[in-house]
Amino acid sequence: MFNEHAKIIHAIAAVGEIAGRKKLQKMIYIAKKISFPFQEKYEFHYYGPYSEELTLKIEELCDLGYLNEVKEKKGGYQLYCYSLSEEGKEFLQLYKMDMPRLELCLQDMNAQNARFLELVSTVLYFDTLEKEEVAEKVFTLKSKQKYTLEEIDEAYAYIESLKQKAKAH
Numbered sequence: 001m002f003n004e005h006a007k008i009i010h011a012i013a014a015v016g017e018i019a020g021r022k023k024l025q026k027m028i029y030i031a032k033k034i035s036f037p038f039q040e041k042y043e044f045h046y047y048g049p050y051s052e053e054l055t056l057k058i059e060e061l062c063d064l065g066y067l068n069e070v071k072e073k074k075g076g077y078q079l080y081c082y083s084l085s086e087e088g089k090e091f092l093q094l095y096k097m098d099m100p101r102l103e104l105c106l107q108d109m110n111a112q113n114a115r116f117l118e119l120v121s122t123v124l125y126f127d128t129l130e131k132e133e134v135a136e137k138v139f140t141l142k143s144k145q146k147y148t149l150e151e152i153d154e155a156y157a158y159i160e161s162l163k164q165k166a167k168a169h
Contacts, residue, residue: 004039006095008057009066009088014103015110017083019072021055022047024082026117027109028054033124034159034166036102044141048122058082066091101166108165112158119147120155131156 011028018024029049032038040051061067066088070081084092109117122142126134135152 003095005057005061005066006092006097007038008054008061009084009092010095010097010099011102011106012067012082013084013088013092014106017081018110019079019081020114021058021080023110023114023117024058025050025054026114026121027106029121030109030117030124030159030162031102031105033121033127034105034163036099036105036166042125044125048118048142049125061088101168104165104168105162108162115145116151116155116158118142118145119151120158123152123155124159 008028011031012018012024018027026048028038028040029042029051032040032042040053040057042049042051044050058067058069062069064087065085068081068083068085068088070083072079072081112120119138119142122138123134126137129137131152135149138147138152
């Protein structure tokens with residue numbers, strides 16, 4: 001059980017801090033889809049792929065004192081920022097993980113905005129469909145986001161660049 005929790009802690013440790021629950025959800029989902037060993041199940045939700053399992057693990061890790069969760073007011077809504085606590089750093093020492101490619105990919109994703117990661121994760125969610133069908137899904141399911149064809153192309157290019165990072169030697 002704790003091995004899966006350790007992967008989440010490792011992911012957050014790799015980037016220092018993740019600003020936003022949505023961003024955290026998307027980063028773990030994208031990492032899973034490009035071949036990293038995350039086990040959480042995802043379903044399509046209002047903001048794209050979402051894992052109740054991941055939410056519960058994050059809550060447990062915060063309750064155990066391994067993660068810091070800081071709420072910030074951001075223009076009328078709460079933004080939750082996650083970082084490793086001292087206890088989390090000690091816990092991570094017990095579960096050595098050698099995933100340098102994961103760290104590179106997560107750092108790259110953390111530099112992106114949540115809106116773009118939402119698009120990337122949505123594209124990956126429908127990765128069994130043709131690109132045109134994926135675009136239709138994005139325009140239908142994400143109409144409020146007003147994504148463009150250019151952004152969808154950027155998402156596909158970004159996915160390819162992450163896959164290259166994930167397997168680079």
